[in-house]
Amino acid sequence: MQKQAHSGSRSRQVARFVEWMSPCGKFVLASVGDELLMCDWADGWHHGTIMSRFERLLPLSFESGTSPVIERALAELRAYFKGERKAFDLPLRYVGTEFQRAVWSALERVPYGELVRYGDIAEAIGRPKAARAVGAAVGQNPFSIIVPCHRVIGRDGTLVGYGGGYDAKRRLLALEMGVPESELPFESGAQLHAASRLAK
Incomplete structure (x- = not known):
């Protein structure tokens, strides 16, 4: 930096x-x-x-x-x-637009080891047609891991871009799912269960 x-x-x-x-x-x-x-x-x-x-x-x-x-x-x-903590308890200073802050707050509510899609986040913030804008806001998340944007996957269940790179995203998801990276179900077009709703 x-x-x-x-x-x-x-x-x-x-x-x-x-x-x-x-x-x-x-x-x-x-x-x-x-x-x-x-x-x-x-x-x-x-x-x-x-x-x-x-x-x-x-x-x-x-x-x-x-x-x-x-x-x-x-x-x-x-x-x-180390696998000893599944949630963070830190005072965060969100610096962004109202829309970005809403997206990041929704990301905070995605449980450990679970997956969501951009559309799920859009629904959670009351903007169901804003999945593309949600994707841009997720990419601007300033609190990687702490605000878990690595738990977001593509609409078709595939991995999508991540600030730390695909290898880091796979490693984080394997850690949270408790499986070797080789057993992650991320093949092209794979159908993965993703939460359709987030607690408001």
Whole structure:
């Protein structure tokens, strides 16, 4: 992660950030005050877009360094990868449009080890015809793993793009389903059970 160059007279809050190597790849975790701002793949395809959104919507200066909420997030992530944690309990600072925030909130409600489709999320937020827009918002999720966009699959039951890459997505789903990656039911056109509704 590169520190952002800033201009203008707006008073800026300091966002602390650290890099962390998970079993699936490198993450950047950032916080503002006592809230987590980001847990994103350092080399993910959407990382630059997320950083641009922060620059546009928040007066922030990013500085290397940890914080209590970052350390708490790291502890919970380590427990997740050990199979000891199935849900996260962290104060999250959502930075995005009203629609994006609604999508991310719906993602938070997808249970551990279960799968949904973009249409399921669209139904959950009361926008049943907005599956394509939901897909774009899922791709802008700044809290990978913590807000589980890896549990979203395509309409035909196949894997779809993921910020951490397909290998990382397969590894996360295998962890949650308790099976070897070789036994994941993700063949082209495979029919997978996906929840049709999410708790509102």
